[in-house]
Amino acid sequence: MHVFFFREAWRSFTHHRGLASTAILALTAALALSGLFVLLAHNARVGLEKVGDRREMVVYLNDGVTPAQREMLMQRLGELYGTVAYVGKDEAWKEFSEQIGDPGMLESVGANPLPASLRIKLRPELLNYEEMEKASQQVSQFPEVEDVRYGGDWVRRLDEIKNGLVRGAITVGVVVALAVVFVLYNTIRLTVLARRPQVEIMSRLGASDRFIATPFVIEAMLEALIAGTLALGLVFLFHQAMAAQIGYVSFLPWTWAALFLGAVVVLGWLAAMLALTRVLRSVGA
């Protein structure tokens, strides 16, 4: 794109500093709000992924299962669902003892009643309630299997939290996107109206709509970029303050930050195009 258009955009931007500053402040506030939500969603996602990683399915085996049968079952389950580990009766008792800790209570239990089991670390695509329930029913059909546990209610609740966060992020994102478009639409409209004599003269000289509109579009994208950067800065400050208070808080990955800025600039472009399509028809007769 010709440097002339960027110079024109900068001229308009500096000429209407008050209007541009107001727009940038309003956009920064809206974007910082959405940035905070993105940060929250990101940290929740990181937290849920860590918890989700620990989701596993425990398959209790019948007492009469031979080592050969067990190996075949492990191989089959490994092919179908993920990584399978065997926990013998003695190992299960040892883990239980470590968790309980109180020797008196353990003595009252008497002989080891715990069955041998297989622990399946499920593949990522199976880490949701529906798939785990389906897998549980399928695994329980094997004759070597006595029972299958995976904490269905807990998994379902975890999924509900995750879905709620996704819905919340989408809702906030849409509301903020509309706010960004609304603010920039009106800013560009006012800027064009403030420069009406210039637009009219350019139109009389034979300037195409594209020639007239391009600097205004660049200006809107520039304002969006500045507001987006400021909003990210505010979110970073908030992140630092939170990290000092509650320990480790993950900041947005750079890809998220770049996507955030990219989306904001695209919204700036969209708002300017909408505003100019309407306003140039009335101004540039």
Place this chain on the structure above:
Amino acid sequence: MITFEHVTRRHGERVALDSVSWHMDEGECVVFLGHSGAGKTSLLRLITHEVRPSSGLVTVGTFRSGRISRSQRALLRRTLGIVYEDFRLLPDRTIFENIALAVRIMGKFAVEDVVPRVTHALHEVGLDGKQNAFPAELSGGEKQRAAIARAIVNRPAVLLADEPTGALEKKSADDILALLSRIHREGAALLLVTTNPAVAHALGGRVLTLEDGRIVAGDPHLPEDMALPSTARA
């Protein structure tokens, strides 16, 4: 070049132009003379397609009124140079930038051609050395010279002048008329509208008198096929 065929233009109840027909050829000089409200500005706005005729047909070069698109309208305006009574220079730009804007709008010249073209146009109107001045720093006559430089910088086929001396004192007005006359002699068609009979006759072109939206004096120079009433030709 420019042809009006039975053109009527209404503003609500008021008739600005009433079935006006006239024609001008390439390189010709035509002056429309008339008092305020006679329809002169409407005539110019019809040529630049700022407004459409209520009825009739306006032809400018290869462009015809009617279903002309916004992009075609922009192309049409690039074939014209326009000079206004109030100059219409952009106040926040230097004279050089004002004229360079017209070159950039034209879109067919390389970046390195902008400076020589603008410098040449400034030289033609006698504004050498004023390129860095802002419009507010110039006299009325100088502003109009700058506006003329902007109008001729792209070598338009027709130069339209809307009361170009209306805001100027006598000496500057005479200088501007002499300048316009020279530009016309060098090949550009010139269409000027004015309320001043002295200005109208100073250029030595064909003078058409407008009154209440009608041509009441002068030769409209109609081609033969247009001499008949529109109903007869249809």
